[in-house]
Amino acid sequence: MNLEALNRRFAIDDQLTVRAGPGHFPLLQIDNENATAVISVYGAQVLSYRPLDESQDLLFVSPAAYYREGKAIKGGIPLCWPWFGPDPKNSGRPAHGFARNLFWTVVATEAVDPGTTRVLLGLEPTAATRAIWDHEFSLQLEVVVGSRLDLALSTRNRGKATFHLTQALHTYFAIGDIEQVRVHGLDGTTYLDKAGDGGRRDQSGPVTVAGEVDRIYLGVDEPLVIEDPVHARRIRIEAAGSHTAGVWNPWKAIAARMGDLEDEDYRRFLCVETANAASEVIPLAPAELYRIGASYRVER
Numbered sequence: 001m002n003l004e005a006l007n008r009r010f011a012i013d014d015q016l017t018v019r020a021g022p023g024h025f026p027l028l029q030i031d032n033e034n035a036t037a038v039i040s041v042y043g044a045q046v047l048s049y050r051p052l053d054e055s056q057d058l059l060f061v062s063p064a065a066y067y068r069e070g071k072a073i074k075g076g077i078p079l080c081w082p083w084f085g086p087d088p089k090n091s092g093r094p095a096h097g098f099a100r101n102l103f104w105t106v107v108a109t110e111a112v113d114p115g116t117t118r119v120l121l122g123l124e125p126t127a128a129t130r131a132i133w134d135h136e137f138s139l140q141l142e143v144v145v146g147s148r149l150d151l152a153l154s155t156r157n158r159g160k161a162t163f164h165l166t167q168a169l170h171t172y173f174a175i176g177d178i179e180q181v182r183v184h185g186l187d188g189t190t191y192l193d194k195a196g197d198g199g200r201r202d203q204s205g206p207v208t209v210a211g212e213v214d215r216i217y218l219g220v221d222e223p224l225v226i227e228d229p230v231h232a233r234r235i236r237i238e239a240a241g242s243h244t245a246g247v248w249n250p251w252k253a254i255a256a257r258m259g260d261l262e263d264e265d266y267r268r269f270l271c272v273e274t275a276n277a278a279s280e281v282i283p284l285a286p287a288e289l290y291r292i293g294a295s296y297r298v299e300r
Contacts, residue, residue: 001026001041001103010109015117018106023067028106030145034115037145040073044104044121044141047076049149054298056231058149060174060269066260072100074260075269079141079153080168082133084246084277088166096170098132099123099139107140116146125158135163152240152293157284165282168246168275169294171237176230178249178267183207185224186245191215192278209270212251216278220245224272225299234299239274241292246273 006018006026014032021027021040027047030037038048049058061075072078080096087093094101107120123139136159144150151169175181186203193201194214203217206227220243226235239245248271250258255266274294276282282290 006106010106012109012111012117014114015111016109016119021067022065025067028109028119030117030119032111032115032117032145034147035145035149037117037143037149039119039121039143040076041106041121042067042069042103043073043078043100044123045073045076045078045100046143046149046151047073049145049296051147051298054233056233057174058235058296058298060172060265062261062265064260064262064265069103070101071260072096074258075172077151077172078170080166080170080273080275081139081153081155082135082137082163082165082167084166084168084275093132096168098129100170102129104141112144112146116144119143119145135159135161137163148295148297150293150295152291154289154291155284156289157286160286162283162285165284165290166275166277166280167282167292168273168277169292170246170271170273171294171296172269172271173226173235174231175226175228175268175270178209178270180229181209181270182227183224183247183270183272184227185222186217186220186247189217189219191217191247207247209249209251212254213247213249215247216275217245217247218278218280219243226270226272232300236297236299237272237274238295238297239292240294241290242274242276242280242294244275244277244280246271246275246277248273 026041028039065074081099110118
């Protein structure tokens with residue numbers, strides 16, 4: 001992609017520039033009166049968000065992350081779409097779909113006010129996507145960077161037949177120490193234990209992590225809060241269009257086998273995902289639109 005052309009069309013004085021990142025991926029660099037943020041055009045992936053009155057980034061990106069076409073960037077907010085998890089047809093297609101592994105199009109940028117910047121990115125079908133998933137669609141991600149970080153992922157069915165979606169905002173939150181973090185808001189819910197036998201378990205109290213965690217929580221209707229005592233902060237997550245939440249940390253052994261994670265990275269992040277997953281499958285009729293979103297805010 002031509003950085004000069006992107007800057008001519010989409011740069012905003014005192015708020016947004018387009019620059020080259022690792023792997024020469026175009027990055028949208030946002031610096032406004034409330035926050036800084038970085039969004040990769042590859043994968044439409046938010047890689048960084050930090051309110052100006054905070055010393056720590058909201059998001060974690062591994063120092064060993066891949067920046068290569070066909071590979072997902074390990075960290076930030078990858079988009080799992082049009083399916084979450086393994087290929088539902090078990091036909092060798094990539095886990096979590098293809099949206100995070102393609103270059104998107106920058107559709108629009110806007111200075112809403114001096115402290116708020118809006119970015120819209122889009123993805124349309126190509127021969128490559130049809131070979132993986134033969135449906136006509138229009139996919140857009142809206143990112144609003146201000147005193148909080150807002151994301152909305154919208155899918156429109158452009159075809160003549162209904163298709164079905166599972167999806168997620170697979171957010172990697174930066175934390176101080178995985179063994180001290182607690183996730184509030186899931187007490188009393190049921191989860192699928194994907195790190196175990198896949199069976200159903202009931203959550204009692206806040207979620208804590210002392211080993212591999214891979215869970216899909218069902219019937220989630222309240223905001224979630226990550227309590228991080230090392231960074232002396234709470235991260236509030238408010239979801240829209242979702243009643244499923246994922247919680248994931250690979251722990252030591254699995255992290256050590258991942259080429260795009262450093263051995264101790266597992267201690268520095270926790271994924272809490274806003275999702276439509278498991279039994280929450282979204283049918284989308286022709287011309288219909290469905291939106292899933294999340295709002296993230298740092299609290300003291």
